[in-house]
Amino acid sequence: MGNNGNTLLGVITGTAIGAALGILFAPDKGSETRKRIATEAELAKHKLSTEATLAKDKLAQTAIDLKDQVVGTATAKKQTLNDQVDELVQNTSHKADDVITTLEKKLAELKVKNKKLQKSS
Template sequence: MSNNGNTVLGILAGTAIGAALGILFAPDKGSSTRQKLSDEALLAKQKIAETAIDLKDRVVSTASTQKQTLDEQVESIVSNASYKADDIITSLENKLKDLKMKNKQLQKDKIA
């Protein structure tokens, strides 16, 4: 994202500088040249503003997408952990049931 922004900014700056130099070296009246420079500066400012808005929108979109992906991953991890916890609890309950049965059997064997 940073390289794209720098590239676009470099292109815009180069275009603005090239246009300004072209106007300065063109044979024309001073007032006309100043007006052209002003117009070109305004145009460059608008292009930079549009580019900045576009980059901001892309960053917001990317951040939103990444947040959504992260939320989905966290939800998946929590869900998997919940299922695993249920499996562990079920296994422990079964072992406890087996131990109770063995204990009952041992108590019956002692009495008999």
């Protein structure tokens, strides 16, 4: 972006210097000099317009590329997060099964102890 600004400034400066030197050293009549200045000004205007259009197009493409990059990164992060949540749910499910199995064993042990206590009473 800075390079385009420098180019634009160079074009404007070069045009102004060229026009001034052309007027100072012009061997032609005033009407011819004015025509040449008008032509040079029109060329400079066209060149300036072209440079501005190119800079705008380059900036627009850079914005599109940046947007695509951000969307791609966000999509990858979302997938990673989904994978981590799925893994956590799966691990938790296995842990819950382990806890239930352990509780069932403890319950069975308590039932056996309870029966023994009831028989002894």
